[in-house]
Amino acid sequence: MSDNISGQPLPAAQPVPAGQGAFVGQVAIVTGSESGIGRETARALCAAGAAVVLNGRNAERLEHTRQGFVRAGFAVVSCVADVTDYASCERLVAAAIQAFGRLDVLITNASISQRAYFADMQPEVFQRVFDSNVYGSVYPLKAALPHLTRTRGSVTFISSISALNGMPSGSAYCAGKAALANLAHTLRLELDHTGVHFGIVHVGFTQNDPDKRVLDAAGQPVLIAHRPARWQKTQAEVAAIILRHIRRRRRRTVISALGRLIVVMHTFFPRLGDWIVLTTTRRLRHFYE
Structure with missing residues (x-):
């Protein structure tokens, strides 16, 4: 996937806009922010005063999101990048430094989910889902760490409540999200001297964009499993x-x-x-499928 910084070229770092809010003067990268929770998290950061680098793999959708943010008066640039490719992540971080001169916050939100039982999954599909959740956090962080160390910044891995105890039909997704919790803990110990914050957020059931898709056992995109509306938070709440x-x-x-x-x-x-999980699997199979 090629990378591109949308908008006008920025030959030198631009000052982060002044204003009011908890994140004034800070610069953030939110991966997977072309849509969904990532987009709304980026929007909330901008509203709180941050300058934000938007990211996604779909250039058209990412540009649509960027234009909406610009119309709202937010300080943003965007970078098309596949976060499972390290070179792309280096260019993503470079986009932040080129545009704003620093980096304070990294939120690794981009990932792929699934609706497939382990016995039915093709090995390459398991790898694709797992890699998006693990390397999709490791690679952006590895590229960003020197800059975050300079600012004593913050790293947040977006995980899921399904990582806390596993969930049928979600083996690769659950394993990847669970790995992030141990990664965050290990990094807190290894890098305590840097002052960088490493945290993890386990997101529960959340309202999705209408075109949200996950992978089935063969790697084909399918609708996400049914979730009762009363169980879901809005993306803005999350x-x-x-x-x-x-x-x-x-x-x-x-x-x-x-x-x-x-x-x-x-x-x-x-x-x-x-x-409880085994009982609901038998009686509410549609909840997992």
Whole structure:
């Protein structure tokens, strides 16, 4: 996938706009911000005073998002980049430095999900989903770390409540998201001396864009599994929680009552938790498929 910084060329770093808000003077990269939670998190950061680099793989959709942000008066540039390719991530970080001269916040949100049971999945599909969730965070962070160290910045990995206890039909996705929690913990220990914040947010069921798709066992895009509307938060609500997590430099944030219940069950009553999942798998199969 080729990379391109949208908008007018920026021959030198531009000053981060002044204003009011918790993130005034800060520069953020939000991967996977052409749509969905990533887009709304980027919007919330801009509204809070940050300059933001938007990212995605679909050039048309990314440009549409960028133009909407520009019309709203936000300080943004965009960069088409596949976050599972390290060279692309280097160019993504370079876009932030070229445009704004610094980097304070990295949110690794881009990933691929699935609706497929492990026994049915093609190996290359498992790898594609897993890589998007693990290397899609590792590569942007590796490219950004020197700049984040200079600013004693913040890194937030976007995970899922399904990583807390596993979920049928989500093996590669759950494994990848769970790996991020251990990665964040390890980096906090290794890089404590840098002052960089490493956190993880476990997102619960969230309203999706109408064209949201996940991969089936053969790697074909299909609609996401049904979720009752009463269980879902809006993308804007999730974005607000993510910003609060970053502002408070929290280690872990679990979104939704269901997510917190999963933590309790997994920690203190793991067998009961598994029984509940197995029972719902049999009785509410459409919930997973």
